[in-house]
Amino acid sequence: MFGSSFPVSPKKIKTYNSVEEILRIIDPNVLPHGPVADEFGGSTAYIEVLNQKATEIRNYIAAKYYEDLSSLSNLEVVMLGVVMVPFESRDMMPGYMSYEQMFRCMMNAIGAVSGIGLMVNNFVTLWNSGASAATLLSTVKSIFKISAGWFAVGWAVYEFGDCVGWW
Numbered sequence: 001m002f003g004s005s006f007p008v009s010p011k012k013i014k015t016y017n018s019v020e021e022i023l024r025i026i027d028p029n030v031l032p033h034g035p036v037a038d039e040f041g042g043s044t045a046y047i048e049v050l051n052q053k054a055t056e057i058r059n060y061i062a063a064k065y066y067e068d069l070s071s072l073s074n075l076e077v078v079m080l081g082v083v084m085v086p087f088e089s090r091d092m093m094p095g096y097m098s099y100e101q102m103f104r105c106m107m108n109a110i111g112a113v114s115g116i117g118l119m120v121n122n123f124v125t126l127w128n129s130g131a132s133a134a135t136l137l138s139t140v141k142s143i144f145k146i147s148a149g150w151f152a153v154g155w156a157v158y159e160f161g162d163c164v165g166w167w
Helices: 019-024 045-065 074-092 099-113 117-128 133-143 150-163
Strands: none
Touching: 019 045, 019 074, 019 150, 045 074, 045 133, 045 150, 074 099, 074 117, 074 133, 074 150, 099 117, 099 150, 117 133
């Protein structure tokens, strides 16, 4: 009498093979990619898209690397996703551009968002030592704090995708 006659099905979680796959399917037209900030009348639809991507990246990393990213904000998770792409590509499969080119694209994209100072040295050291994505995750979780807002993160995702040829 108090139960529902409708069958209850668990919410299906989409599975991905890489962080690149999660970020690559973003419509670039939604992302900010010009000098007009959302404070000046630009669209803010990208915030919803990037929040969804943060959830997908969290789920993917939890399933693949057994890492809990609950202590990171959605902004930090999205930027972590950008950082993960060249590291995962090196670990998983050859791409259509060199790993060094992809790494430079990542460094330029996150450099546009924050003064990464110490992080640059850590990423270069990790890259040169052939660090795995799991090693990168543990390092990034301890040092990655984003002071920029959604516009800057959205712009960084666009710049990275443009640099690596996603759109």
